[in-house]
Amino acid sequence: MAEENILTTGGHHIEEGLVHLQLAEDAMDICRSMSLWPMTFGLACCAIEMMACGMARFDMARYGAEVFRPSARQADLMIVAGTVTKKMAPAVVRLYEQMPAPKWVMALGNCAISGGPFKFKNQYGIIEGVDKLIPVDVFVPGCPPRPEALLEGLFEIQQKVSGKRWWPVPEALQKEKF
């Protein structure tokens, strides 16, 4: 299979420091979680929802995540928004490896999670889940997910980075999750 050949061993997190200063590290983590710059990178229709997220109604900018950087070198968060075809897979892996550490990945939509509607017997065109290529931090299900779901995924990553949920949980979610 093609997936095995292009699976990256790229580091996911930064190296351990020589000196540990808990307070400084915590402050650094909070700053990192509050300025997750995503990469300008869309693969399919989920990217439209990602764009909606940057616009007036949902406005990811409120949480400091609106600086969509066109260059992978300046991005912190890769939002895999859409179907990963086998032709696109090497490019996805390369972009992931070009991002400087620390970096995070969000798989947005069913295609990026598992292949979605394109997964059937004898299919030959797509990668069934981007986690076969690169390590994924947060999966956001939906076909496509609503912008609210993308925001919720962003909060999940913020929680993963800084160890704290910063924003109130919506009522609909409170029953399910907490």
Place this chain on the structure above:
Amino acid sequence: MSQIPVELVKILIALVAVAAFVGLNGLVLVYLERKVAGHIQRRPGPFEVGPHGLLQPLADAVKLIGKQLFTPKNADGFLFWLAPILSFMPVLLLFLPLPFGPKLTGMNLNLGLLLILAFSGLNVLATCLAGWGSNNKYGILGAARAVSQSVAYEIPLLLSVLAIAFQTGSLNLSEVVAGQGSWPWQWNFMVQPLAFIIFFVSALGETNRAPFDLAEAESELTAGFHTEYSGMGFGMFFLAEYANMIVVCSVAVALFLGGWNGPFFDGAWWFLAKVYVLLLVMIWLRWTFPRVRFDQLLNLNWKWLMPLALLNLLITAFVTKLS
């Protein structure tokens, strides 16, 4: 015991003050830019990180410091890391001759204006080195654009500044400011409106600000000359861009808008207020106009700004000779 020259201590203090000023204003400008962008697009902009998103630029700065620094394969390591430093360091020098207030000047130089115009040219070199050193096709395209753009826009900028120098007979910024009165109709832009407009448009071109940000055109060149820079390398270019904006706006205020002169109370606050009005106009322009094409950019310069600036200079020379 050898004596430490007083002048050296003064310059050192001025440099430290300028560094603090640039850092602080960089943070304020990043916040302003994102907030103004948000409100122009009918969204709140940064809002949740600190009250009304006030801590957002701080979080960004700390994050950028904490990112991995990366030198691409086959890049020229020395030039690659020289470029961001070279783009930021001369900017500190540019602040020295600026007259912030009647007494508040880093160095009162006779040729202060010349110093600013000369050292601001180093920024182009830094952009060129960044593009060349990073071994990246987008980088080199961005650098090539930046060079031809800066060379073109430097000329009308110099010509419009020269008109003011002819009129006042001085290249000392403090003297130019002192020659203007307290009220808006006594300022130089009433006498030289064309020179002011030419200066401001050329300044937009010089600082690579939208609508003339072709050196880092996102839609064509990924991120242009700083495509390969991560972390603080990118941060330095960012800071240098904002510092350059402050410098050109300060020069515009000192030459055309009366500097620290203002109604009722002369002082540094008038200077800062006017600089920030000009900066807001720059941000407003960025989020209002689409990026121009490269031929349009050069056409505007060579076919309009240059002849107009020359004409303006000729008329100024005639009038000053006659009067």
